[in-house]
Amino acid sequence: MAKQPQKKMKHVPQRTCIGCQTVLPKKALIRVVRSPEGVKVDSTGKAPGRGAYIHGQRSCWEKALKGSLARALKTEISTEDRQALQSFVLTLPIETEQTSPLENQAVKEDKAI
Ligand SMILES: [Zn+2]
Numbered sequence: 001m002a003k004q005p006q007k008k009m010k011h012v013p014q015r016t017c018i019g020c021q022t023v024l025p026k027k028a029l030i031r032v033v034r035s036p037e038g039v040k041v042d043s044t045g046k047a048p049g050r051g052a053y054i055h056g057q058r059s060c061w062e063k064a065l066k067g068s069l070a071r072a073l074k075t076e077i078s079t080e081d082r083q084a085l086q087s088f089v090l091t092l093p094i095e096t097e098q099t100s101p102l103e104n105q106a107v108k109e110d111k112a113i
Pocket residue numbers: 017018019020021022054055060
């Protein structure tokens with residue numbers, strides 16, 4: 001058991017974005033839940049059921065919808081649910097990488113292919 005010197009730091013629940021695999025505070029991510037009615041965006045973050053977390057940016061949702069969301073939720077996403085999720089994605093900004101230095105963005109695009 002290693003002792004952490006930063007004892008004052010508050011524990012913030014962290015989750016992994018299933019699009020880009022970045023670990024972030026839960027609050028920074030959007031939850032998707034597998035409910036009895038299907039796979040939906042959980043705007044409250046409290047809906048019962050298996051959940052997955054995704055960044056509020058399109059690139060992560062696109063990756064998630066291509067496969068990682070279904071894997072994370074251990075279910076298949078119906079055509080209807082997929083369409084609903086895709087229309088949700090359209091309401092999101094294309095990129096919101098406020099934390100990244102400007103120069104890194106072009107490099108990242110190349111690597112993703
Ligand atoms: Zn992400």
